[in-house]
Amino acid sequence: MSTIANSNPTDGGPSRYHARSLVIWARTNLFARPIDVILTSGIALAAVALIWAVLPWAILDATWQGSSRADCRPDAACWAFIINRSGQFIYGFYPATERWRVDLVFLAFAAALLVLLNRRLAGKQVAAAFLILVFPFLSFVLLHGGIGGLPRVTTEKWGGLSLTILLGVAGIVVSFPIAIVLALGRQSEMPVLRWASVGYIEICRGLPLIAVLFMARILLPYAFPPGTEFDPLALAVVGIILFESAYLAEVFRGGLQAIPKGQAEAASAIGFGYWRTAIYITLPQMLRMVVPGIVNNAIALLKNTTLVVILGLFEVLNIVAAGAADPDWLGLHAEGYIFVGLVFWTLCFGMSRYSQRLERDMRSAERA
């Protein structure tokens, strides 16, 4: 009875109504039975104790400005380390005067992604074509330079968060078309094509990425004349693409198999051949279905990029770890790893939330 009376919006002002309904919600969900009261207060106490213990170290007594470890209080966090080195953590050893090129590449990527993912913006096909066909080459030319008056920046200078994102984006964007071909190949009626696809997928999927990278570093030189030098970044990108395309191919195959057979039959009955059926009927339906799988893979891949340390590359985790070995900032591993953890968590959580929204939008689009 009291619920009915209290849920009347005319009862008091809107803010009062809101506060009241919050109390009711807490009463019914958090304090309904004695066991709920015990659990709720126990967890609340634990949370308060944890914050009480961490807050002084992390925020209240922490040092935010300084030029070396000596400026920091020894008993609290030294965020000055992160702030002081943020340029390096983001851009690696990329020359400071050329960092605009990195910014430009990410701006272009973000713009294409925005067009692709925002339902209200037109030009999805152009954005997708740009992202898959133009963007990889454009970004390489821009980052590497050596053409059109841009100073050359060799790949061992690339690093930090921008390298992490670069590896993740390159891994997904380049793997995407390869994985579609592999998934279609795996379902092909031509035995040679099918066996080749199955063989590729099963071999690359059965190896840990770390093993692929080790092989690229240790075994590959044996296969070439002595003295042949490989760019470590190129090895990392190729290794990641080999690995990622096999995983994505399986995600896509699952989606293709979930499409009712009648869809391809209806397309055939109209007169569509194999490619038109794939492009207009099966692939668009498949891609809608596998959004959660793609995002799941992207999250896993982003975290896997830390393994390129094997090839001597300094992506964000390794550059922060290296920074903590710098005599000026020696021993600040805790701050460094907390920072890296937050960076990865933010990126992954963002992707995960976005994919949830995308799924919701698509469900309502098919209904509405």
Place this chain on the structure above:
Amino acid sequence: MVLAAQRPILEIAGLNKWFGAMHALRDIDLSITAGEKIVVCGPSGSGKSTIVRCVNALERYQTGEVRLEGRLVNADCDSLLSVRREVGMVFQSFNLFPHLSVIDNVTLGPRKLLKIGREEAEHRAMELLARVRLADQARKVPSQLSGGQQQRVAIARALAMRPKLMLFDEPTSALDPEMVKEVLDVMMSLAHEGMTMICVTHEMGFARAVADRIVFMADGAIQETALPEAFFCGDCCARARQFISHVMKERLASQPGEP
């Protein structure tokens, strides 16, 4: 002229098909002239659907031949895609493309295969949708339509390719009883406009009203080819009579309100 008109649009000769060890079609011979309407009926598993699926080579067959206007139709021939464009098909389970709006379902084939511009294709699609009385639903997606509406969109989609022959594979079997009529009405008006049709259906009222010939199948073979008058007056084989009375009884059972 008369001779040309009587030349069959579709000729099926000596058709045999096996699903593994199961002999699904036995020595089927059937030919249809332009404008003719044929209803294929028979108990389930008798091979009715398999015949229409062989006409546009959705199924492979092992011996015999299917010819559309003299051109051989089988799953391996080069002209297969062009033959399929000239044969419209309506499925039991509609098979609309769920990711496309109703109008895009109808215009996709004409735009991509007949290379008709979007504007003209949409104009023609709207005419077809008006014909199946769904012009007001053009911008919706299939999942928002009822089964009967979806099946009518599927008919419009098939007609958009301007087919010479329409195949209906149990178009009303998946529908709720109250939606059967709206689909049959569209099929009847299509028949009256002179479309050449092969319909696999159990709707005997429809068969009596539009069929030029009724083909009765059982066990993968054509048991009887009869004019509707003869077929429904019991002037046919015993199995067909048994089938008709069975279907009629089912109709009565499902519609207790009608006498």
